[in-house]
Amino acid sequence: MRTVTVEQLAAVVEAQQGAQPCTLTTRTSASLLKTGNPYGDVVKYSVVNAFVGVNYGSAVNRQLVREGETPDFVAQPPKWGTRIGKKLISHTGNLYCPVKIGSAIRPPRYVEEATQNTLTAEQIAPFKKVVKSASEAQGVDREIVWRTYKLSNILKMVIGGETYLVVGSPTVESAHRELPIESQEELAIIAPAEQAPAQAPVA
Numbered sequence: 001m002r003t004v005t006v007e008q009l010a011a012v013v014e015a016q017q018g019a020q021p022c023t024l025t026t027r028t029s030a031s032l033l034k035t036g037n038p039y040g041d042v043v044k045y046s047v048v049n050a051f052v053g054v055n056y057g058s059a060v061n062r063q064l065v066r067e068g069e070t071p072d073f074v075a076q077p078p079k080w081g082t083r084i085g086k087k088l089i090s091h092t093g094n095l096y097c098p099v100k101i102g103s104a105i106r107p108p109r110y111v112e113e114a115t116q117n118t119l120t121a122e123q124i125a126p127f128k129k130v131v132k133s134a135s136e137a138q139g140v141d142r143e144i145v146w147r148t149y150k151l152s153n154i155l156k157m158v159i160g161g162e163t164y165l166v167v168g169s170p171t172v173e174s175a176h177r178e179l180p181i182e183s184q185e186e187l188a189i190i191a192p193a194e195q196a197p198a199q200a201p202v203a
Contacts, residue, residue: 018053067141155189
């Protein structure tokens, strides 16, 4: 395991050749409704398998072929952000990493920011925003799940046979405050004390 800053993680991602499988541990907003929501801001801890460096349009067309359909999907230009290098997007001073989601490693963990109480999926279910599946727009039966993660919301990334643990970011500090030590150990987001930040490869 190597410890890296967010900036060094960006260099790690850019240094990957072609599309690469990865595993991401992230802390993001649970995006709950405001009306009637008794919990306020809730964060979501997820561990997912994904692919970095995938062309969205090509991924949808490959799925169309698998379903016996004509691969005629044309991806629309992004509504925001500027492509940086081969794999990252820059927007309002932040870096983002688009990925094709494969599968969840474990159920998400939800934490109420104000109290740091852990919430169940059942508790927050009535207040979750309805997210429309992209399968209709893609023309497929099985949706190509596409997510764009703010790079500073990534706590850990396993890619290219190496595990990179992010240190020093506000998101990491929040994770250490919000999660009990056993949860941090389960997610393996505690940096070994003897490790210094690693030198990231040059993209």
